[in-house]
Amino acid sequence: MIINSICCLGAGYVGGPTMAMIAAKCPKIQVTVCDFNQKRIDAWNSDNLPVYEPGLKEVVESARGKNLHFSTEIKSAIAAADLIFVCVGTPTKSYGIGAGRAADLRYIESAARLIAEVSHGNKIIVEKSTIPVKTATAIQTIIAANSSNGATFQVLSNPEFLAEGTAVADMQNPDRILIGGEQTSEGQAALEALVSVYANWVPREKIITTNLWSSELSKLVANAFLAQRISSINSISALCEATGADVDEVARAIGTDSRIGPKFLKASVGFGGSCFQKDILNLVYLCESFNLPEVAKYWRSVVTMNDWQKSRFVEKIVRTLFNTVSGKRIAILGFAFKKDTNDTRESAAINVCRDLLAENAHVVIYDPRVPKETICSDLLEVGVSQELIDSNVEVALDPYSAVKGAHALATLTEWDEFRNLDLPKIHSLMLKPAFVFDGRAILPIASLAQHGFDAFIIGKGE
Ligand code: NAD
Ligand code: UGA
Numbered sequence: 001m002i003i004n005s006i007c008c009l010g011a012g013y014v015g016g017p018t019m020a021m022i023a024a025k026c027p028k029i030q031v032t033v034c035d036f037n038q039k040r041i042d043a044w045n046s047d048n049l050p051v052y053e054p055g056l057k058e059v060v061e062s063a064r065g066k067n068l069h070f071s072t073e074i075k076s077a078i079a080a081a082d083l084i085f086v087c088v089g090t091p092t093k094s095y096g097i098g099a100g101r102a103a104d105l106r107y108i109e110s111a112a113r114l115i116a117e118v119s120h121g122n123k124i125i126v127e128k129s130t131i132p133v134k135t136a137t138a139i140q141t142i143i144a145a146n147s148s149n150g151a152t153f154q155v156l157s158n159p160e161f162l163a164e165g166t167a168v169a170d171m172q173n174p175d176r177i178l179i180g181g182e183q184t185s186e187g188q189a190a191l192e193a194l195v196s197v198y199a200n201w202v203p204r205e206k207i208i209t210t211n212l213w214s215s216e217l218s219k220l221v222a223n224a225f226l227a228q229r230i231s232s233i234n235s236i237s238a239l240c241e242a243t244g245a246d247v248d249e250v251a252r253a254i255g256t257d258s259r260i261g262p263k264f265l266k267a268s269v270g271f272g273g274s275c276f277q278k279d280i281l282n283l284v285y286l287c288e289s290f291n292l293p294e295v296a297k298y299w300r301s302v303v304t305m306n307d308w309q310k311s312r313f314v315e316k317i318v319r320t321l322f323n324t325v326s327g328k329r330i331a332i333l334g335f336a337f338k339k340d341t342n343d344t345r346e347s348a349a350i351n352v353c354r355d356l357l358a359e360n361a362h363v364v365i366y367d368p369r370v371p372k373e374t375i376c377s378d379l380l381e382v383g384v385s386q387e388l389i390d391s392n393v394e395v396a397l398d399p400y401s402a403v404k405g406a407h408a409l410a411t412l413t414e415w416d417e418f419r420n421l422d423l424p425k426i427h428s429l430m431l432k433p434a435f436v437f438d439g440r441a442i443l444p445i446a447s448l449a450q451h452g453f454d455a456f457i458i459g460k461g462e
Contacts, residue, residue, distance in 0.1 A: 007081035011035035015087030023068035044070035116146035154190035159219030165340030180215025237459030247459025269439030272337030274345035334413025
């Protein structure tokens with residue numbers, strides 16, 4: 001099977017960048033990224049891409065208009081494709097059975113129905129969205145029941161492991177590509193066809209092939225293990241603060257053990273992003289569905305610890321500011337869930353700001369990539385009223401105007417520019433005592449003290 005034409009359903013944080021990379025690396029393959037969302041497609045076709053990722057613009061521009069296309073003409077793109085990536089969202093279900101834990105598969109199902117409706121000939125359908133184990137069966141069943149054009153389908157699982165902020169580098173040089181397929185000759189032929197696409201730039205030994213269920217499950221497990229490390233180090237950050245130990249020193253000491261390794265041991269105000277919490281809850285729900293309550297409880301605790309880390313950070317601010325932040329200006333530096341992205345989904349900053357606003361604080365937010373409309377809609381979504389946003393939320397254009405007249409400053413995203421702030425200037429602009437709450441442990445602790453700040457740094461003893 002030779003792949004000449006690829007269609008991708010979903011032009012989001014995964015669909016757009018991954019397809020741009022495939023197009024750039026495989027000039028002989030026509031790649032069309034489709035979405036219902038006209039605004040998103042227009043943005044992909046403009047100079048102002050809807051996703052900010054270092055290096056992404058260059059990759060998109062190298063192929064767009066040649067073999068990379070962004071379109072809302074979904075049906076014709078599916079009909080023309082040999083291989084269809086499904087990159088639609090799989091958010092946590094907010095209603096009915098499994099609400100708050102299970103994955104909402106309605107976009108996957110509607111994509112499958114659409115593919116069945118318009119397909120002819122042989123198609124390979126690739127699940128790139130993160131989904132519960134056995135979703136491939138659901139896709140196969142829906143397609144088999146709805147296809148009337150004599151088309152044949154093979155479903156593969158090819159989860160995406162890119163991290164936002166480093167997506168281009170992750171795709172260019174991935175740790176591995178994982179592809180699961182059915183253990184039949186047709187399934188293996190489809191799998192080899194997808195392998196040959198990646199083999200244009202990924203060494204063959206990095207392409208792991210498995211059965212469908214191992215591939216689907218490995219994605220959830222990878223995210224669960226990564227998030228578990230963060231919750232583990234965050235739990236230790238609280239102990240460090242209580243005992244006078246330094247969490248970065250502890251992380252370094254344990255991370256040099258090659259069995260533990262140094263990555264994902266940076267204590268923080270809590271992990272965010274659209275996937276860690278969603279995927280762990282999805283895993284929890286799977287365990288419950290398979291009657292494994294102890295396993296479910298074990299993984300649930302990773303999210304519980306993360307929630308506690310965010311709320312204890314707010315509590316620390318309130319207690320330190322003499323038990324009240326009512327009417328006080330709190331400068332918030334960083335709103336994205338991590339640096340080098342404009343994505344704010346599940347960002348710890350949303351909960352921190354919501355809880356400070358509930359205490360009647362006045363928050364002044366600065367983020368180099370997140371616009372005011374995103375900040376306001378995120379706060380509205382977590383229940384902050386429009387009235388409170390209008391009266392108590394300000395968005396600043398730079399860190400110095402954010403801290404002007406502030407009682408406290410909190411760093412919530414580890415943007416590089418926050419590492420080199422002009423601390424004397426900030427101190428002079430703030431009310432005294434000038435309180436700093438560093439939720440990312442990025443500010444220079446010795447300079448903070450030297451310049452007269454009263455600083456709390458996550459995971460560092462008093
Ligand atoms: P997203 O919300 O940014 O994008 C999904 C897009 O799919 C939306 O633009 C939506 O309009 C579109 N869509 C929905 N139904 C469609 C249909 N039938 N046809 C065409 N378009 C349709 O989501 P995302 O962040 O790109 O995530 C997509 C999937 O990838 C999720 O399952 C997620 O868990 C997984 N994932 C995300 C990341 C990440 O870094 N964001 C990394 C790895 C895996
Ligand atoms: C994560 C995984 O790293 C990707 O492999 C996966 O593909 C993706 O989820 C997904 O499935 O969506 P992402 O959420 O983009 O990627 O970013 P991460 O770098 O994993 O960071 C997640 C959160 O953890 C951020 O809020 C980050 O600040 C926080 N974090 C990360 C820490 O607090 N400490 C760390 O040591 C590392």
